[in-house]
Amino acid sequence: MNISIFGLGYVGCVGAACLAKLGHTVIGVDVNENKVRLINEGKPTIIEEGIAELCAEAHAKGLMSATMDVREAVHATDVSFIVVGTPSSKEGHLNLNYIFAVAKQIGEALAHKLPIINDQSPIGGTLRHIVAIRSTVLPGTNEKVGEIIAEASGLVRGKDFTIVSNPEFLREGTSVKDYFNPPLTLVGADMPEAESVFREIYKGIEAEFICTDIRVAEMMKYVNNTYHALKIVFGNEVGNICKELNIDSHKVMEIFCKDKQLNISPYYFKPGFAYGGSCLPKDMKALKTLAHDHYVDVPVIEAIGESNELQKRRAVQLIMAQGLRKVGILGLSFKSGTDDLRCSPIVDVVESLLGKGFEIRIYDKNVKVSELTGTNKDFIMAKIPHLQHFVTDDLETVCRESDVLVVTNKEKDFAEVLTKYPNKVVVDLVRQWKEVDYEGHYEGLSWGDINANRSAQQSVTKQDFRQTEF
Ligand SMILES: NC(=O)c1ccc[n+]([C@@H]2O[C@H](COP(=O)([O-])OP(=O)(O)OC[C@H]3O[C@@H](n4cnc5c(N)ncnc54)[C@H](O)[C@@H]3O)[C@@H](O)[C@H]2O)c1
Structure with a gap:
């Protein structure tokens, strides 16, 4: 040629x-x-x-x-x-x-x-x-x-x-x-x-x-190079903490790289909702505090929690931006298949929406309020003391009685039931559908409305985030 x-x-x-x-x-x-x-x-x-x-x-x-x-x-x-x-x-x-x-x-x-x-x-x-x-x-x-x-x-x-x-x-x-x-x-x-x-x-x-798509190709180089820079800085911050503790940082990272299931893998890479649960938030804080205690600056590791909070605020803003008061939450635990509510990011979103006067209905097939015990119960009672008033075990009721339906995890039955309610606004925090086929109005948290070629985040400005307080 x-x-x-x-x-x-x-x-x-x-x-x-x-x-x-x-x-x-x-x-x-x-x-x-x-x-x-x-x-x-x-x-x-x-x-x-x-x-x-x-x-x-x-x-x-x-x-x-x-x-x-x-x-x-x-x-x-x-x-x-x-x-x-x-x-x-x-x-x-x-x-x-x-x-x-x-x-x-x-x-x-x-x-x-x-x-x-x-x-x-x-x-x-x-x-x-x-x-x-x-x-x-x-x-x-x-x-x-x-x-x-x-x-x-x-x-x-x-x-x-x-x-x-x-x-x-x-x-x-x-x-x-x-x-x-x-x-x-x-x-x-x-x-x-x-x-x-x-x-x-x-x-x-x-x-x-x-x-x-042309724009996907144009974006790739920046995503690649930013990630490469992030890898370098992350490795260096881990190294700096290790040095203070007299731990061989290269041995640590060599073993880190051997885990091809969770560490060096596509896992955790897809844009979606904030992390939560009983481990990540706690362990992130512990490592950050350990670094502080040894006077090691770790700005990237510190920024991880801040970015996670921002994702929750983004969800609140996106729900508020729909201008409708009746909100149905589909999934309350920190991920599907568990009743663990500890540090579940959607709990913070619900707490914030309740404080702003939204009418909330919650469905989570795994969460039975009367059966919650131990630290799980303590956590949720401190955040939402009257949880039992908002939770129902009937998914159809939540869908019928809400104007905005917030999908927070990938339970299979959500997609099926939602198709029966085409006149709602669906706010999808986890990209429940790869190809969006919902007939009503659809908003993705970190991706656009693919059908209408309109991005949800366009309506959510930086200024909006700063004004939202939990
Ligand atoms: N260098 C790398 O490792 C690398 C890797 C991947 C991508 N890139 C990207 O590739 C692009 C080029 O990078 P580079 O390192 O080759 O740059 P470079 O500065 O080495 O070369 C650019 C060339 O373009 C010429 N030029 C400027 N105006 C011109 C014109 N009107 N007509 C014809 N030639 C003209 C310059 O005289 C120069 O020879 C950049 O966007 C860079 O970010 C660079």
Whole structure:
């Protein structure tokens, strides 16, 4: 395939050489004359293991060249990758000026490019060109780049051209190896033709190919990198506590990483409601206090509890934002299949709503108020002393007599019964349904109303959170 790459820096140079290794013909474009010269001499623009050999090989085979002429590069290729820098502004915002400048140039060049009608091109129909954003950009950039190209070219997105988001996951130092062995190949696209072209481009790479929504693809790099940073900081904070206690932190983390069921696993990663129960809140507090007692600052570990409280406040705000007073709570214990109410996060939400004068009805098949004993009973009586007035063992009554139904755990019978009450507002704290098929109004705690493409959190502002007190 014929591919142009805008930006011959770190990622662009590695991408160009590796795509040529995969058999594609690559034209690099850069505003830096020296980088263009180096590529045309078969030399890399950066220092990295294996890159010099790849550049020399691509040059010798006539598969890699470079130019400063945008029109020449766009007209000679089917796909253009944008890999220019996206530095931070002084205030920490992402500076997309280079991306937008390249988009405008590509658009101007596309205005004069004829539709591809030869058999050599993988792009068919009315599509003239595919632009791929490889730089790290925030969600929404793909759309904006499309608007810039449409304006500069007078062409129509989805007919004449399209833009895919194809984030880069390589790490400096091992970039060539990473390029050929990525954790996965991710493409955000809105046209099936673009997906097939990208499957073809990366045919030689043995990694799962995932084609998804453009905004999901745009979000991934930030989620990945933030998580990587979090892992580093978490490991360091654990290490700092361990050092004070004369415990070998590396032994601790080695064993930590051996648990592939709960620690290094997809478990606990899905957005949902706050954590609770008799263990997590207590043990979090104990470790935090231990660190304090040894004068070790652990801001990330400390922030975990604060973030958890915020999720409860978010739930209260979301329920209040519906503007209806009769609220049915489907599930009171801290998770399904137990009657343990200790530190159940929904108990805090109910306590807060009662204090604000909401009419509450609660159903939890596992919670029998008269049978509660010990610390479980003590906890709930301290929070909601008249619990028995709100709890019923009839799910249908709660559904019928409430305007807002709050789903707090994944009991199977909820979904079934709720379909009988299509005129309610369902506030789902745990993503009870993967595909939302509720006929009434549906609000997810940390995800949008998928059907209406409207996010619940839009109505819940930071200011609202601060004003909510338990
Ligand atoms: N470096 C990494 O390890 C890495 C890994 C993954 C993703 N990324 C992302 O990839 C992007 C590029 O990063 P990089 O490290 O390669 O940046 P870089 O600064 O090394 O290279 C950017 C190149 O773009 C060129 N350029 C600027 N404006 C141009 C224009 N109008 N036309 C053509 N070329 C132009 C510059 O001259 C430079 O050569 C960034 O968004 C970065 O966040 C970087």
